[in-house]
Amino acid sequence: MSYTITINGQVHKTDVNGDMPLLWFLRDTLELTGTKYGCGIGLCGSCTVHIDGNAMRSCLMTVKASNGKKVTTIEGLSKDGSHPLQIAWLSNNVSQCGYCQPGQIMTAADLLAKNPDPSMEEITTALEDNICRCGTYKRIGLAVADAAKQMKGA
Amino acid sequence: MTSIRKDLAAVSRREFLKASGLSAGGLIVGVSLPVSLLGSAASTEFQPNAFVYIAKSGDTTIWCGRCEMGQGISTALPAAVADELEADWARVSVLQGDANKKFGPQATGGSNSINQMLEPMRKAGAAGREMLVAAAAQTWNLPVDKCYAKLHVVYNHVDDRSLPYGDLVELAAELTAPEDPVLKTSDQFRYIGKPLQRHDQADMVVGQRVYGADSKVPGVKYAAISHVPVLGGTVKSFDKAAAMEVPGVVDVVLIPRFENAYGSVGGVAVVADNTWTAQQGLTKLNIEFEAGENGSYNTTEYKKQLVKNVEVPATKEFEKGALEQAFELAAVRHKATYVGGHLSHSPMEPMASLVWVQDDKCEIWASTQDPAGIQKTIGAYLDRKPEDITVHVMASGGAFGRKFKCDYVQEAAACSKAVGAPVQLTWSREEDTQTGYYHSCSAQHIEASVDADGKVTGWLHRAAFPAIGSTFNPAVVQPTAGDLDAVSKHPYGIENMQVESGMAKAHTRIGWYRAVYAIFYGFAINVFTDELAHAAGVDTVQFLRNIYDNNKVAEQQEQAKRCRGVLDKAAEMADWGKKLPANQGMGIAVHHSFHSYVAMVVHVETNGDDITVKRVDCAVDCGLVLNPDIATAQMEGAIIMGVGLALNTEISFEDGAVVNSNFHDYPVLHIGDAPAEMNISFINQGVSPTGLGEPGVPTLAPALANAVYAANGKRHRSIPINPA
Structure with a gap:
């Protein structure tokens, strides 16, 4: 069985086992390691990618289920790190270890695409299940609010 | 990315070092400093401990020997080097040093990097600057003291000539490094004390930061592992054939327990073409384990036993003054017992490493806090010399003390040895949760006396916890x-004291968890102090002031003064004593640990058993703050971890094995439960800088528990308060 998945604009045909989670296809097969493994059961959000424009946990999404879909990973969110969230993450010095941050940013990007002017409460609700063990939550909230402001102004 | 970093990406760091020395024509400054400066054992041996590299182009590379796990050390220390070097930070690239003695001690823990490495690193930068200035002076035929460096250029006071660093490197490279370069005075600092942006964040937000789990080499195989669930247990049987039937499985490797504190507890690994296939193989193994002597470990029962052990006389380890007499003469006496559970570090990046064992070499890419520990452990495992083990220190996706131990590296080495290929081993979250080196569970019993003047006169403290030494x-x-x-020398300076140790045999591996014993000492001492203040009818902040002011112990004067300083600051920040609505309260805690001083006021609102942390005010004295933004981030992170361990997280054992498995039953804090407001202030009481990775953790839980008491009158003496 062969599957076709468009990842960051590039079409990939693969005959890996269709039950393989997209996470491991990205990390081990394509060596796109920006998408992180954290829990494997959809609890932590480190593996968040966009599938047809919606933030999804790639540890819960199989290759089979991704067939024919458009996937965006952190590597494809912008060409050069210029997404307003990526810029806001830097200007707010959000990251400590940085491991969970690709997932945080992908979740936030989905929020801002659907709600360009979120309240702090809406930001917190959207990111409630993205765990950061370093405890960067305060800065994550500020960065998302900053990025929203930038996007509105643009 | 600057160009030098792009070039570096193409070759290994070791090759780069070699190549740059031979052909790039740059200046490499290796500064030898006495080991005594590094705070380690006395030795006459001189070790190069820092590297500054300046290319002919002027592009500059600074190596960090300490391990980066998110705490920002690989920015803070290299920035200090750049400051002394008078380098333009925009032209500096930072590289993580591989395991190598030339970097000095690389083990990164105990909040020690800044105390140990700041001065040697500054000297490395200053030496480079002096050599460049000397090279310019020689070129111009001017006295050295007429020349000075500023932002990558050397100028002189005589005429308007100048030379950029890049033009000076060839001549400077021929000069002898100064033995004792002159350091800047604090008014000359360019980067030290400034909120310089971390060097590594740009890579993080585009998914390009390479962690141990992300390491790749051609031909890599992937492994997953199931561990023996009970310490000292063994693998009885497993169905290798069933796992081998899974397409893509390469091998099944039995890994016996490696009798080494940093070695594997034992288990079975599956090696495959990718991690998921390896995980699938594991599910077919049907492993049966033999539990062994720790098979009845049960933390509910164990903690009850610890409480019993501290509520009766135990082994006396310290005494001073006349405790009995103080107790007899007391106006107020109080006693209480405190309990804490095991904790798991649970960094977001689980244990992971890539190892390639070959006949003539062994190369390792690992997230680690202790590169030399890997060399020693893998050397012992493979029967090779530690220096023959190459360790590339990768970015750690969190560590918190866990990645000091390299059991996961030794297991990857076992897999690589078995299959003759490089193997990337990634533990599942379940294995990470269930096969840790846990923070000790604990029980402490305190009895104290207060005299008619409100002075604390006697303190009996018994503690029982499985120790890291086990x-x-x-x-x-x-x-x-x-x-x-930490109790015997606690800066309360109580005149009459007795400190006792209760029995607590370990039944699991105990490790260093961020702030270590300071977590439960800070909890018990601060909650008890709040109780004592209430018993004496004195406001807790005033009660604490009195304690520090009454401290007459000569060697504790500085500590007492600095504790008092952060206490006053935190109380001021929080407007301590202000009227609060019903069901709200403030609590305070002060703790000195890892050479730094922290006071926190936590403001909570309670609704039944539900506790909301509204605000945290935190005052810190760590001497000179190298980078206020990174320092603030460390305290914010410590607060988040502190709220989690105060309220929710505990590792429990039944029948010898960990009950928790993933983030649903080990619920580290989510964003919605983070304090709505966190205020961090640093007060520099004029002393040399100390570390901040850990000291922020111990004050949160007791300040929170004291706040809950203030809010609703419920006295919590056990953490977590609301276990999952």
Whole structure:
């Protein structure tokens, strides 16, 4: 069985086992390691990618289920790190270890695409299940609010 | 990315070092400093401990020997080097040093990097600057003292000539490094004390930061592992054939327990073409384990036993004054017992490493806090010399003390050896949760007396917890006198004291968890102090001021003064004593640990058993703050971890094995439960800089528990308060 998945604009045909989670296809097969493994059961959000424009946990999404879909990973969110969230993450010095941050940013990007002017409460609700063990939550909230402001102004 | 970093990406760091020395024509400054400066054992040996590299183009590379796990050390220390070097930070690239003695001690823990490495690193930068200035002076035929460096250029006071660093490197490279370069005075600092942006964040937000789990080499195979669930247990049987039937599985590797404090507890690994296939193989193994002597470990029962052990006289390890007399003469006496659970570090990046064992070499890419520990452990495992083990220190996706131990590296080495290929081993979250080196569970009993003047006159403290020493030596079955030092030498300076150690044989591996014993000492001492203040009818902040002011112990004067300083600051920040609505309260805690001083006021709102942390005000004295933004981030992170361990997280054992498995039953804090407001202030009481990775953790839980008492009158003496 062969599957076709468009990842960051590039079409990939693969005959890996269709039950393989997209996470491991990205990390081990394509060596796109920006998408992180954290829990494997959809609890932590480190593996968040966009599938047809919606933030999804790639540890819960199989290759089979991704067939024919458009996937965006952190590597494809912008060409050069210029997404307003990526810029806001830097200007707010959000990251400590940085491991969970690709997932945080992908979740936030989905929020801002659907709600360009979120309240702090809406930001917190959207990111409630993205765990950061370093405890960067305060800065994550500020960065998302900053990025929203930038996007509105643009 | 600057160009030098792009070039570096193409070759290994070791190759780069070699190549740059031979052909790039740059200046490499290796500065030898006495080991005594590094705070380690006395030695006459001189070790190069820092590297500054300046290319002919002027592009500059600074190596960080300490390990980066998110705490920002690989920015803070290299920035200090750049400051002394008078380098333009925009032209500096930072590289993580591989395991190598030339970097000095690389083990990164105990919040020690800044105390140990700041001065040697500054000297490395200053030496480079002096050599460049000397090279310019020689070129111009001017006295050295007429020349000076500023932002990558050397100028002189005589005429308007100048030379950029890049033009000076060839001549400078021929000069002898100065033995004792002159350091800047604090008014000359360019980067030290400034909120310089971390060097590594740009890569993080585009998914390009390479962690241990992300390491790749051609031909890599992937492994997953199931561990023996009970310490000292063994693998009885497993169905290798069933796992081998899974397409893509390469091998099944039995890994016996490696009798080494940093070695594997034992288990079975599956090696495959990718991680998921390896995980699938594991599910077919049907492993049966033999539990062994720790098979009845049950933390509910164990903690009850610890409480019993501290509520009766135990092993006396320290005494001073006349405690009995103080108790007899007391106006107020109080006693209480405090309990804490095991904790798991649970960094977001689980244990992972890539190892390639070959006949003539062994190369390792690992997230680690202790590169030399890997060399030693893998050297012992493979029967090779430590220096023959190459360790590339990768970015750690969190560590918190866990990645000091390299059991996951030794297991990857076992897999690589078995299949003859490089193997990337990634533990599942479940294995990470269930096969840790846990923070000790604990019980402490305190009895104290207050005289008619409101002065604390006597303090009896008994503590029982499985000690970290047990992981290295099973004969350790109770806290040692050294383990109790934080109580015996606590800067309250109580005149009449007795400190006792209760029995607590370990039944699991105990490790260093961020702030270590300071977590439960800070909890018990601060909650008890709040109770004592209430019993004496004195406001807790005033009660604490009195304690520090009454401290007459000569060697504790500086500590008492600095504790008092952060206490006053935190109380001021929080407007301590202000009227609060019903069901709200403030609590305070002060703790000195890892050479730094922290006071926190936590403001909570309670609704039944539900506790909301509204605000945290935190005052810190760590001397000179190298980078206020990174320092603030460390305290914010410590607060988040502190709220989690105060309220929710505990590792429990039944039948010898960990009950928790993933983030649903080990619920580290989510964004919605983070304090709505966190205020961090640094007060520099004029002393040399100390570390901040850990000292922020111990004050949160007691300040929170004291706040809950203020809010609703419920006294919590056990953490977590609301276990999952």
